[in-house]
Amino acid sequence: MTSANPLSSSKRIIGLAGLARSGKDTVARMLLEHDRVAAYALADPLKEGCQVLFGLSDDQAWGDDGKESNIALWGRSPRQFFQRVGTEWMRGHDPDHWLMRAERELNAPARAGDVDSSRLQDPDAVFRLGAEAIFGLSCRQAWNLEAGDSEDAFWRMTPNEMFELLRRFALDDYPDFIQRRMERAVTPPTRRARIAPHTDFLVLKDIRFENEASYIRRRGGLVWHIRRSTQRIDDHSSEHGIAIAPGDTVIDNNGTLDQLAGRVGEAWRRVEGSDPMRGLTPGT
Structure with missing residues (x-):
């Protein structure tokens, strides 16, 4: 099951591609200093889902150091969970899942109310919480028993099928x-992914696969490759990198923060001055 048009919105998208620790988050923070810019990580709902499915702490789910440490209970590190659930589980189910999840976030259903704490003792509570994060379900869809068999038109699945x-x-x-x-x-995850309204540019902070980059380019968005001479952390398919295509931008991050800020600023000025459907020259 694949959406015909993931990421269909009026926002212009800038997708940041690069190996782990290449500086994608740093570049995203620099872009957020400009007006009309919002940022979203495709991995945010993934991390929320893993946090509830496997009982990860905040440091394990969101910290730079905690995600590398092996968890004795599971025999995996948080990073390995993110890779496993993000790629083998959900991309195996649908290669466009995380693009669709971003689209869901742009048009998210109301999540009025929080789950009653007594429901967290239910045997299937972790799967309900996990689906709420990974599929972007409303609180009612995740916890109302009558809603469990009602198909979600966006996903073409019922909540019970997701659980x-x-x-x-x-x-x-x-x-x-x-x-x-x-x-x-x-417990519910402690951080919720949100895309700020009333913005013209959406920065996707973690483009890892070719199909993700292709969708961004096809809808008039831009792909920026953040390059840094750093050792690859592992050989998982999510860390193989994205090929540079015509119209992409390459930003070198082998200097100081000030140098990086200058390169990001130059690329951003070109975005502001470019036609919405025209990419940038490679090698910026």
């Missing part, structure tokens, strides 16, 4: 998942 999908993936990886998960408290 079952995550349950199947979890049990395939860990047949004793339920028993292991009981060793950690079940």
Whole structure:
């Protein structure tokens, strides 16, 4: 199941591509200093989902150092969970899933109210919380029993089908998942992905796959490659990088922060002055 037009919005998109620790987050922060710019990481709902599915702490889910440390309970590091769930689970289910999740965030359903804490003791609570993050469900869709069998028109799945999908993936990886998960408290994720309204530019901070870059280019967006002479952290497919295409921009990040800021500023000025459907010259 693939959406016909992920990321269909009036916002112009700048996708940041680069290996881990190449400086994508730093470049995104620099771009956010400009008016009319919002930022979104395709990995934000992934991290929220992993946080609730596997009981990750804030440092493990969101910190730079905590995500590299092996978790004895699971035999994986948070980064390995992000790769596993993001790629083998969800991209295996639909290669466009995370693009669709970004589109969902642009047109998110109301999430009025929070789940009653007593519901967090339900046997399937982690899968409901996980689906709420990974699919962008409303609180009602995730927790109202009557809503469980109502198809979500965007995903063409019912919430119950989403819960079952995550349950199947979890049990395939860990047949004793339920028993292991009981060793950690079940709580909602502490950070929610949001795209600020009334902005003209949307920065996607973590473009990792060719299909993601292709969609951005096809809808008139731009792909910026952040290049830094740093050792690749691992050989997972999400860290293979994106090929440079005509119209892309390459930003070198092998100097000082001031030098990087200058290169980002120059590229940004060209974006502001360019036709909405025309890319930038490679090698900026």
